[in-house]
Amino acid sequence: MKKLRLILGDQLNLTHSWFQECDENTIYVLAEMRQETDYVKHHIQKVVAFFQSMRNFYTTIKGQGHQAIYFQITDVKNPQDLEKLILLCIKKYSAEKFEYQLPDEYRLDEQLKTICSNLKIESEAFDSEHFFTTRNELSDFYEGKKLLLMENFYRNMRKKHHILMNGSIPVGKQWNFDASNRKKYKGEVPIPAEKNFHANVSELVTQIKEAGIKTFGNIDENNFSWPTSREQSLVVLDYFCSHLLKHFGDYEDAMHTDEKFLFHSRLSFAMNSKMLSPKEVIETVVSFYHANETYISISQVEGFVRQILGWREYIRGIYWKEMPNYSQMNVLNNTNKLPDFFWTGKTKMNCMSHAINQSLDEAYAHHIQRLMVIGNFALLTQIHPDEVDAWYLGVYIDAIEWVEMPNTRGMSQYADGGIIATKPYVSSGSYINKMSNNCAKCHYNVKEKFGDKACPFNTLYWNFLDEKKEYFKGNQRMAMMLNLLNKINPEELYKIKVKANEIIDNMDSY
Ligand code: FAD
Ligand code: SF4
Secondary structure: OOEEEEOOOOOOOOOOHHHOOOOOOEEEEEEOOHHHHOOOOEEHHHHHHHHHHHHHHHHHHHHOOOEEEEEOOOOOOOOOOHHHHHHHHHHHOOOOEEEEEOOOOHHHHHHHHHHHHHOOOEEEEEOOOOOOOOOOHHHHHOOOOOOOOHHHHHHHHHHHHOOOEEOOEEHHHOOOOHHHOOOOOOOOOOOOOOOOOOEOOHHHHHHHHHOOOOEEOOOOOOOEOOOOOHHHHHHHHHHHHHHHHHHHOOOOOOOEOOEOOOOOOOOHHHHHOOOOOHHHHHHHHHHHHHHOOOOOOHHHHHHHHHHHHHHHHHHHHHHHHHOOHHHHOOOOOOOEOOOOHHHHOOOOOHHHHHHHHHHHHHOOOOHHHHHHHHHHHHHHOOEOHHHHHHHHHHHOOOOOHHHHHHHHHHHHOOOOOOOOOOOOOOOOHHHHHHHOOOHHHOOOEOOOOOOOOEOHHHHHHHHHHHHOHHHHOOOHHHHHHHHHHHHOOHHHHHHHHHHHHHHHHOHHHO
């Protein structure tokens, strides 16, 4: 039977069982499509990374002897739309069956179901063979529970997959070493430079421009740093083990104006495009740890495993449990617009300037920059979660809706009413001061709450608590913050609120 198999841009899994055998009656199709480049405005590096990785994947499977067809973005025959693409290929190759791997995005899942229901030939969906969990495993795990605490899910995953376990006891006799993952970086250990592939991608950039795709952000066309093949992804993984793992946990939450990546792995793109599987990443890291226990501590490795086995799978499970309603949630009724400086990086707030300019330059910011600087500011200024979501979905190299949306709308903006986070991730400038060196060189004074030089995070923090106090009054985890708010004398609170409104109305002047 002649089969057409679709490979989406984030399904570049060479170890998938589909590729175990070559079959001349099976043709694979990959296409760079306007449908995918245009649903949100993406960072130029993100478009380049996906297209280049897709091209490399196609070359590899062709080299292995598989039948495959590829549409580049500028091909005149490229239908640029998924349904048209499938119909065209079915006709051209007289396919008698259409097969696809389950997409991770709700949007594409729905589209493919509709396309298949209209096809005149048989169709079948296959697992992507990537994640530890199935789409609904998290829903089943929390069935009947009110609180969806990540920690419970994570411990269950450790036991179920026998990861960092000695029988039924966790390695290190502790499930979680989060408390030792909160060091400020003061230069005590050198940070190795990031693994950069120095690829020349100028031809591809020209093609993207010729196609008229609107992108944003910056790119060094002669020095493209991201991995775009399985081999390169494995190099990044190896580099992480041998150079970065030993301090990963220690400085996981740290920020520094001279260090963009600290000890972070930069593996999210390789995993989200499925060039690497989370299983092989964890297995490799845990084996490396066991071979080097004399100089790598369990807290570094547990911290890393928790991010992938815990958070990544948990976030995916929440997405499938809550979609499609999740994408509309805005429980705090935030309605403000994103300031322009999210696109230009022009702001006097040193922490925001660093985090945003780095995002625009590298298509990357690490977790705490995304959560406690940029996300914190967006929530404190009460920006509409749709706007925040669109920015995060566009800017980061690893942003695919299933992982971006629960992290942004849920964890960072509390728009889901606490499905993911039991309290909003908001803080005044003091948290940023504790975890980074940003404040020392800032135009603003991190100690002040109002006045011309007051740190905007301070002013906005108390204003946010005051504005949302009714919503949070029953939340035990907010009790301490609300108590402190109550202790501010009314005159001072009035000044704070006047200043906060002034900031919110003129965000681009700050
Ligand atoms: P490391 O710090 O080295 O961590 C290792 C791996 O753990 C990552 O590669 C990632 O796969 C996984 N991981 C860590 N935290 C999370 C998490 N919260 N959710 C899912 N996986 C996690 N991650 C994305 O992959 N895509 C996104 O679009 C995305 N958007 C985010 C938006 C916000 C507001 C926040 C707060 C976080 C977001 N994250 C997202 C999670 C996290 O910030 C990135 O996975 C991480 O910064 C990627 O860099 P890294 O590979 O160097 O990660
Ligand atoms: Fe950011 Fe405030 Fe510190 Fe400036 S003083 S870097 S605005 S937290």
